Amino acid sequence: MIAIAPGCWKGLRRAEECRITREAAQDINYHDSQIVQLYNIANPPGPDTDFYVSLAGSTPSTVLDLGCGTGTLCCALAASGHQVTGVDPAAAMLAIARSKPNARFVEWVESSAQTYASSRPFDLIVMTGHAFQVLLTDEDTLAVLTTMRYHLGERGKIVFESRNPTLDWAEQWAGRVRKLPGGILETLEIIANNGEFISFETIYQFADKELRTRSTLRFPSAEHVQELISRSGLKVRQILGDWDSNPLEITRSPEMIFFVEHPGRNQTDSTTR
Numbered sequence: 001m002i003a004i005a006p007g008c009w010k011g012l013r014r015a016e017e018c019r020i021t022r023e024a025a026q027d028i029n030y031h032d033s034q035i036v037q038l039y040n041i042a043n044p045p046g047p048d049t050d051f052y053v054s055l056a057g058s059t060p061s062t063v064l065d066l067g068c069g070t071g072t073l074c075c076a077l078a079a080s081g082h083q084v085t086g087v088d089p090a091a092a093m094l095a096i097a098r099s100k101p102n103a104r105f106v107e108w109v110e111s112s113a114q115t116y117a118s119s120r121p122f123d124l125i126v127m128t129g130h131a132f133q134v135l136l137t138d139e140d141t142l143a144v145l146t147t148m149r150y151h152l153g154e155r156g157k158i159v160f161e162s163r164n165p166t167l168d169w170a171e172q173w174a175g176r177v178r179k180l181p182g183g184i185l186e187t188l189e190i191i192a193n194n195g196e197f198i199s200f201e202t203i204y205q206f207a208d209k210e211l212r213t214r215s216t217l218r219f220p221s222a223e224h225v226q227e228l229i230s231r232s233g234l235k236v237r238q239i240l241g242d243w244d245s246n247p248l249e250i251t252r253s254p255e256m257i258f259f260v261e262h263p264g265r266n267q268t269d270s271t272t273r
């Protein structure tokens, strides 16, 4: 996880141009217990959860969820009989995950995706909830793709999504207000929108107080993600554009859902949905 030095919000062009410190890599959003509770409330299971559960199929398989957050998907997969490992660097996120139904059937690991290491291969490796977009540099993205490649079983697949940068996310998000359960108002304010990066503030308004957090996400192009995938020794098999499994239409699809596998794998071997 990367933290951006104060003052980098303004005029942020490339994350590398700012002082990025790995040691300070503690994004408050995922480490503050109050914010994490709000994240969990604001992100209940949705069509993405159904998509990934159906992707895992009905035959019990081994699934690695990198950046598993509060464990919604891991627990849903465990409920379907899969053997699941959820990995996340934020102890506060994992604490919520551990309290969910079926959490006892999941192996929880506190680690970044870059450094996670196990001797077990997995049938399916996922990175969901746009966790891929918290990776702000090519170096970190390549390190995560390398983790994925290392842990991918011979016939396994990797699936993750990133928002389609062709759409104007800053415009869509500017001033967005949502009412969360419990009457909490969530408002987004855009701080910077430069090249591949959008920095924004999330404001949570309670009856008696207000909480504010800042985040930066990367919006790499489909071509750039494909280039990084091939540099990591993997191959893109398919890119979908939404949770209804429509193919990516670069001018209008909201998502870019990458299906990735070992390069040696045959077309006929693959079972994508």
Ligand SMILES: C[S@@+](CC[C@H](N)C(=O)[O-])C[C@H]1O[C@@H](n2cnc3c(N)ncnc32)[C@H](O)[C@@H]1O
Residues within 6 Å of the ligand: 001, 002, 030, 043, 066, 067, 068, 069, 070, 071, 072, 073, 087, 088, 089, 090, 093, 111, 112, 113, 114, 127, 128, 129, 130, 131, 134
């Ligand atoms: C937007 S949340 C998504 C969580 C979950 N996958 C979901 O669908 O709700 C991003 C998650 O990525 C985690 N994260 C941040 N940096 C990470 C890294 N380097 N490796 C793995 N996970 C990371 C955060 O702690 C957070 O839980």
